[in-house]
Every structure is written in structure tokens, then in C-alpha cells.
Amino acid sequence: xxxxxxxxxxxxxxxxxxxxxxxxxxxxxxxxxxxxxxxxxxxxxxxxxxxxxxxxxxxxxxxxxxxxxxxxxxxxxxxxxxxxxxxxxxxxxxxxxxxxxxxxxxxxxxxxxxxxxxxxxxxxxxxxxxxxxxxxxxxxxxxxxxxxxxxxxxxxxxxxxxxxxxxxxxxxxxxxxxxxxxxxxxxxxxxxxxxxxxxxxxxxxxxxxxxxxxxxxxxxxxxxxxxxxxxxxxxxxxxxxxxxxxxxxxxxxxxxxxxxxxxxxxxxxxxxxxxxxxxxxxxxxxxxxxxxxxxxxxxxxxxxxxxxxxxxxxxxxxxxxxxxxxxxxxxxxxxxxxxxxxxxxxxxxxxxxxxxxxxxxxxxxxxxxxxxxxxxxxxxxxx
Numbered sequence: 549x550x551x552x553x554x555x556x557x558x559x560x561x562x563x564x565x566x567x568x569x570x571x572x573x574x575x576x577x578x579x580x581x582x583x584x585x586x587x588x589x590x591x592x593x594x595x596x597x598x599x600x601x602x603x604x605x606x607x608x609x610x611x612x613x614x615x616x617x618x619x620x621x622x623x624x625x626x627x628x629x630x631x632x633x634x635x636x637x638x639x640x641x642x643x644x645x646x647x648x649x650x651x652x653x654x655x656x657x658x659x660x661x662x663x664x665x666x667x668x669x670x671x672x673x674x675x676x677x678x679x680x681x682x683x684x685x686x687x688x689x690x691x692x693x694x695x696x697x698x699x700x701x702x703x704x705x706x707x708x709x710x711x712x713x714x715x716x717x718x719x720x721x722x723x724x725x726x727x728x729x730x731x732x733x734x735x736x737x738x739x740x741x742x743x744x745x746x747x748x749x750x751x752x753x754x755x756x757x758x759x760x761x762x763x764x765x766x767x768x769x770x771x772x773x774x775x776x777x778x779x780x781x782x783x784x785x786x787x788x789x790x791x792x793x794x795x796x797x798x799x800x801x802x803x804x805x806x807x808x809x810x811x812x813x814x815x816x817x818x819x820x821x822x823x824x825x826x827x828x829x830x831x832x833x834x835x836x837x838x839x840x841x842x843x844x845x846x847x848x849x850x851x852x853x854x855x856x857x858x859x860x861x862x863x864x865x866x867x868x869x870x871x872x873x874x875x876x877x878x879x880x881x882x883x884x885x886x887x888x889x890x891x892x893x894x895x896x897x898x899x900x901x902x903x904x905x906x907x908x909x910x911x912x913x914x915x916x917x918x919x920x921x922x923x924x925x926x927x928x929x930x931x
Contacts (some may be wrong), residue, residue, distance in 0.1 A: 577877075577879075578618065578621035579620050579621070579648065579876075580621050580623065580644065580646050581602070581622045581646070582625075582648075582649045582650070583649065583650040584624075584626075584651070585627060585653030585657075586653060587624065587625075587626035588628055589629055591629040591654055593801045593804060593847055593849065594653050594654065595629075596847045597848065597855070598624075598851050598855040599855075601853060602852075602855040602858065602859050603624075605855075605858075609860070609863055616870060620859070623644055623646070625641065627652065627657045629657065633657070634657045634664070635664065642670075647881070648671050648672070649671065649672035650673060651672035651677060651688070652677055653674070653676050653851065654677060655677045655682065655723070658674055658682045659679065662681070662682055662683075662684065662685055665688070666685045669883040669886045670687060670883075671687050672687065672689070673691055674688070674690055674858075675692060675854035675855035675858045676851040676855070678690070678694055678724065678797060679724065680694045682694075683914065689917075690915060691857055691861065691904070692822070692850075692851075692854050693797070693917065694916055695724060695728045696731045697731075698728050698771070698820060699729065699731025699732040699733075699734075699735065701921040702794070703731070703732045705794075706737075706769065707740075709767070711740055711766070711767055712740065712741060713743065714743070714765055714767045715744070715745065715762035715767065716743070716744045717746070717747075719746065719749070719752075719772050719773075719776065722772070725771050728771035728796055729771050743761065743762060743764075745761040754783070755784075759784045765790065768790060769794050770793055770799070771796050771798070772798055774799050774801055774802035777793070777802060778805035779808075781808075781813045784815075785812065788814075791815060791816065791929065792818060795820070796820045800849045800850045803926070813930075814929065817926040818923055818926060819923070819924050821850050821923075822919060822920075823853040823854065823922070823924075825853075826924070831907065832853070832903045832904075857902045857903055860901070864897070864899050865892040865893060865899075866889070868892055869888045876888060894911070894913045897910070897911075
């Protein structure tokens with residue numbers, strides 16, 4: 549009898565614990581969004597901007613009740629912009645229960661993530677990994693402009709400037725740079741003479757030779773990241789023939805480049821972007837105010853603004869799916885979630901109220917984003 553009572557008590561205790569755990573689990577059920585990005589290292593300004601802005605969007609959505617009472621949860625992991633770390637990050641995010649992802653922040657890790665996520669049919673929308681190949685599989689989408697699209701948009705802008713000659717300064721061993729450069733040249737007006745100078749990772753410490761090649765070009769297009777761009781600008785400060793620098797999304801954050809004093813650069817610095825970090829009105833201004841109040845201005849950039857839009861776009865698509873009768877909750881599998889989101893984005897869903905572009909975002913069936921590009925003046929020419 550004592551043994552029987554002991555068993556009964558044990559069963560009751562386990563049942564009680566299970567009930568308590570079930571109740572606790574129910575209260576903590578969330579739709580889980582994963583992210584891998586450089587939270588430390590040289591590219592941390594990008595990764596922190598993305599992680600912070602995505603979390604801010606999650607917090608705002610949750611404060612308003614989430615998706616029919618189901619809250620969102622974000623887990624960001626550090627890949628230090630190293631693709632070899634993505635596999636472990638991905639495995640941990642899957643183990644955690646990731647149902648949706650923002651993929652990776654930078655391109656090489658994102659290409660690794662693309663391959664891994666294809667097998668599990670995990671939907672991802674990267675805010676900033678711009679290589680065309682990132683969205684080569686049907687589960688991958690971009691909020692940023694793909695490299696080819698950046699090259700086309702940059703050329704379309706330059707074609708309006710009535711320039712007879714321009715310079716191009718690019719990195720020949722970087723897919724990001726060569727991809728944009730190739731599309732830019734292919735879409736440039738035939739009447740514009742192009743002078744080119746290039747460098748590689750191994751030759752990125754001194755640009756005297758390249759400056760000599762480009763010194764007679766008033767306008768220089770730079771489809772590169774901000775670290776080499778800042779070095780070129782610093783070394784070319786005395787070149788009065790150069791009037792304007794024009795970059796793409798790799799210029800974002802150049803003001804904070806290590807050892808770079810942007811006010812000392814006499815030339816005008818501009819960039820193709822989908823986010824105006826100096827916006828004085830609208831959704832972008834609200835985002836800037838809220839972000840800087842919460843995280844400061846050091847990591848405010850278009851990568852973060854894009855991540856903020858990613859979360860809201862995904863949320864909006866899920867909300868629309870629910871309104872159409874789909875079941876979306878904390879138990880929805882990643883693969884089912886992927887099919888639900890693909891049906892929305894491929895079916896004409898529009899995300900309105902975006903802080904990037906001009907407010908409305910759509911996608912092609914291939915996962916490319918469709919929105920307006922902006923030309924942002926980072927710094928006017930010194931008088």
C-alpha cells in the first residue's frame with residue numbers, strides 16, 4: 549500500500565509539474581525569428597544595427613499584442629562576418645525552434661545560410677546581403693537591393709548628370725564590388741568615357757597609384773565598402789580635380805570608419821541607398837528618433853532600417869495570411885511558415901509604411917525587392 553501511495557503521489561507530482569510547465573510554456577509560446585550576423589569584429593556596425601532594429605520592431609509589435617496575441621521572439625547570433633561560423637549558428641537556431649529567419653547580414657555568410665536553409669525550407673528575408681545568389685532558392689528574399697539592381701540604379705542616376713567622363717574605383721577580388729561594377733558599366737550611357745582603377749585585398753593599404761589614374765575624373769563611382777573608400781578619400785584629399793564620390797550600400801557607416809575624419813574630406817560624398825538617415829519627416833524620421841533614443845546613433849544605418857522593415861513586412865504578410873484563413877501560431881513548422889509567406893510575397897502582397905525606399909515595398913517571384921532607390925548626400929563639398 550505504501551508503495552502504491554508513493555507511486556500515486558509521484559504521478560500526481562509529475563502531473564502537477566507537467567501542468568505547471570504546460571501553463572508556463574503556453575504563456576511563453578512565440579513565433580521565433582532567427583538571425584546570424586557580425587555582432588563583433590570589423591563589420592559589427594552592420595550586425596548591431598540589424599540586431600537592434602529588428603529587436604525594436606519585435607518589441608513594438610509585441611507591445612501592440614503581437615499576431616492575434618502570439619508574440620514574436622528574436623534570437624541573434626554572432627558570425628563575425630565569417631561564413632565558417634554560420635553552420636553552427638544555424639544548427640543552434642534550428643534547435644531553438646526558429647520558424648522564420650532574417651538570414652545573415654553580410655553576403656558570404658548569407659550564401660552559406662542559403663544552402664543550409666534550403667534543406668529545411670526555412671523562409672528568410674535578409675536585410676542587407678545583396679549578392680544576387682543569396683536569393684537563388686525559393687525560400688530566400690531580400691529587403692536590400694541586389695548587387696545587379698544596385699548597379700543598374702546607380703547607372704540610371706549617373707546617366708542623368710550630363711557627365712562626359714567618370715572614374716570607377718572597385719575591388720577586383722570581391723564579388724560584391726565586381727557585380728555592381730559590371731551592371732553599372734552595362735547600363736551606363738555610351739557617351740560617357742570611363743576610367744577604371746582597381747585593387748585587391750592584398751593591395752588595399754595604399755592607393756597612390758589608383759589616385760593618379762583617377763585624379764582627372766570629377767566624379768568617381770565606388771562600389772566598395774567604406775573602409776577602403778575612406779582610405780582612398782583620405783589619401784586623395786589634395787586632389788582638387790575630384791569633386792564627387794558616389795557609392796552604394798557599402799558606404800553606409802563611413803562616418804564612423806576607424807581613423808577617418810569625414811569633415812576633412814573636401815569632396816562631396818554621396819551614395820545610392822534605400823534609407824535616408826537624415827530624414828526629417830515620415831516613417832524614416834520616426835524610426836531614426838526611436839532608434840537613437842534606444843541605441844544611440846553609432847549603429848544607425850540602412851542595414852538596421854532594412855531589418856526593421858523585414859520584421860514588419862513578415863509580420864504584415866503573416867497577418868494577411870491569417871485574415872485569409874491560414875493558421876499561423878507558435879506550433880506552425882518552419883516549412884509551413886515558409887510556404888505561407890511565399891504565397892503572400894509571390895501573390896502581390898505590399899508592405900506599406902516602410903522606412904526604406906519611398907514607403908511601399910513589393911517582391912518579385914524570384915525574391916528580389918521592388919522599391920524606389922534614393923540618392924543620399926552623406927557630406928556636401930567643403931566650401
